[in-house]
Amino acid sequence: MKIIKNIELRALLHGFPELREIDSLAKVPYGLDQDNEVYYTINNKRHVGVLKIYSSRKTTRVHEISKTMSFFCDKGICVPEVLGVGSLSDKRPYIWMQNIPGKQNIRYSKRKIQQIARHMARVHIIDSCKLEKDIIFSQPIIPEIPWDNVGPYLLMMREELLILNEYILGHIYPKGIIHGDYSWGNCLFSNLGKLNSVIDWDHSRQDFYIIDIARAQIFFSFDVKDNFRLEREREFIMAYSLVRPLTENEIKDLKIHIQIQMIRMLIETHYFTNTKSVSLNRFTGTQAAILPKRLDKKIKNFKTISLMRRPNNKY
The missing domain is CATH 3.90.1200.10 (Aminoglycoside phosphotransferase (APH), C-terminal lobe)
Incomplete structure (x- = not known):
């Protein structure tokens, strides 16, 4: 997996408090869908979450997805907990979610x-x-x-x-x-x-x-x-x-x-x-x-x- 650190990482995540605890990102292969980027977020060598960055979806739609996940997670359905949602410095929306083992x-x-x-x-x-x-x-x-x-x-x-x-x-x-x-x-x-x-x-x-x-x-x-x-x-x-x-x-x-x-x-x-x-x-x-x-x-x-x-x- 590709590891992203230092200058590239700081530029990508600059200004987002909920992402400050991330030390590095490990890119996850994402099948046929080439429009999204998915990363394991790593802190102290542990996968603390999954960061999904959308290239072709509107910010409003990504917020809908986040809201749906949070709704069902609160109802006790086995869904990754949403840790953060927003847009990166390059305007691409993202969802940062719990990394569930499996x-x-x-x-x-x-x-x-x-x-x-x-x-x-x-x-x-x-x-x-x-x-x-x-x-x-x-x-x-x-x-x-x-x-x-x-x-x-x-x-x-x-x-x-x-x-x-x-x-x-x-x-x-x-x-x-x-x-x-x-x-x-x-x-x-x-x-x-x-x-x-x-x-x-x-x-x-x-x-x-x-x-x-x-x-x-x-x-x-x-x-x-x-x-x-x-x-x-x-x-x-x-x-x-x-x-x-x-x-x-x-x-x-x-x-x-x-x-x-x-x-x-x-x-x-x-x-x-x-x-x-x-x-x-x-x-x-x-x-x-x-x-x-x-x-x-x-x-x-x-x-x-x-x-x-x-x-x-x-x-």
Whole structure:
């Protein structure tokens, strides 16, 4: 890891009292997202926190993320405590948060899935009305990319997305604050397999709970060969439902929402990897799970499973 000290560090953190105790920074590799910088903050050779610096998000949005994390942390949800939030001398906003020990573990286990599902459900059942007044950020139907500059493949995916959205148009689902990006990479486990924390709340927003549930299946319900495993989805939903039972519409429309989230992710990932010249060869594990070719395969495999699946599956 790159260590930043002395003049460079003082210039970066100048004028921020809450960051004065930091001796040095150790840069953390941050996957596909090249727009943010993440550092371990070190004091007396100990990791005392994590500093996340945003290059493309507005300061107001970063404050929303910070407020959401603090809200759920205060409610006893396993979320890193926010230690500070603001803007650096170069105007880039940052969040300084607690460094929670744990490791990202992409090896599937029923126990881990159940813990993640219960964590999500606990987030969803908390009365967040007070927070929702400050968080107005729902997911648009179509990903916001410059559509004039894309090829026929992505345009075809957009049309499929519009067709799927027509199926659920007008359907009523419970709504509140969601995490927006439950994945193996955002779940930290102890050596004993206990879920220590869910990190990366950058996609948190006010939206339908079913979106959180559906997106999570892209990571948790497919095996290493990108085949959709109904039993894994069932395990997740059963664990989730012990905390918050799904509504009839959520059960009925879940498979459509899973397809929608996969296509959205495919569009965004395909656009990102082709416009930012990201080398795909260096990504493994969770990062590799969202690469365009694998997502395309997942979508095809999921459609095959969906055709064989009985409607109104009650789990």
